[in-house]
Amino acid sequence: MPKQITITLEYFREYRKKLGFTNQNAAEDFLAAKDITPKVDFYYIKLLNDRLYEIVNKVNGVVADEVKIDNPADFKKEFIENPFEIMKASGILPILNNLGRRPEQVYFNWMRGYVVSNFFLKALGLVFGVDVANIDLIGDDDLKNIETFKKTPKADLEIRLNGKEKVRIEMQSGFKGVNDIKQHKVLEAKRVFSDAGIHTLAIHFDLYNGQVAFLKLDETEDEDEHWITRINMDEGVVLNIDQNFFFWNITENHPTISYIYETYNS
DSSP states (O other), X not given: OOOOOOOOHHHHHHHHXXXXXXXXXXXXXXHTTTTSOOOOOHHHHHHHHHHXXXXXXXXXXXXXXXXXXXXXXXXXXXXXXXXXHHHHHHTXXXXXXXXXXXXXXXXXXXXXXXXXXXHTHHHHHHHHTOOGGGOOOOOHHHHTOGGGGSOOOOOSEEEEETTTEEEEEEEEEESSXXXXXXXXXXXXXXXXXXXXXXXXXXXXXXXXXXXXXXXXXXXXXXXOTTEEEOTXXXXXXXXXXXXXXXXXXXXXXXXXXXXXXXXXXX
């Protein structure tokens, strides 16, 4: 039998102290190299921004005339160039490392959704019959905050129907033909309706197939057959959007919210 050795917590502390660490987190970060901030490849980001410009051009070239962007150059400056410069100046780009991905990839994935949401604001105003000036998304202050890039269940915006009834809007985009809504979005929508009586409508832009879904999140049943678990992906439990909830082909004129609700309830 080997001689029993007593190893104490005090030994652990003294060992780390000898290594030069008086803080447990500092020792952990050192051993995992988390204290080394990766250098952002700004040439790579330039190429990604160029791709965002191309996405805007291609989508603007096929959507119905009523929702086209009148001045693509101004749009790109406001929603691609300016946000990038704000994030670059704030110093948050190097720490965008969700799920271990490269900062440039996290930046691109976030910006892609941001650009699409702003691209379709004009269409959203037409669908709901509201002034676009009264629809707000993410402002400059949020672009300087790393918390903006973390996953939260809060809806993106709020609209008053007929100037009275409020509805929260959860805008999201799909780019590969897989159209899901994460479970925590549905749970948050149900909580908001339970607490405040406000409905949440998910509007999902499937740019891979050129269609848009409208789904009342707070009315989603727990037993819905479309709840699935995505294997080998970070999403976990998600609601796969039924094709019947896609009410708009973006190459055609937009539907009205009254038509969507009538079709939804029929």
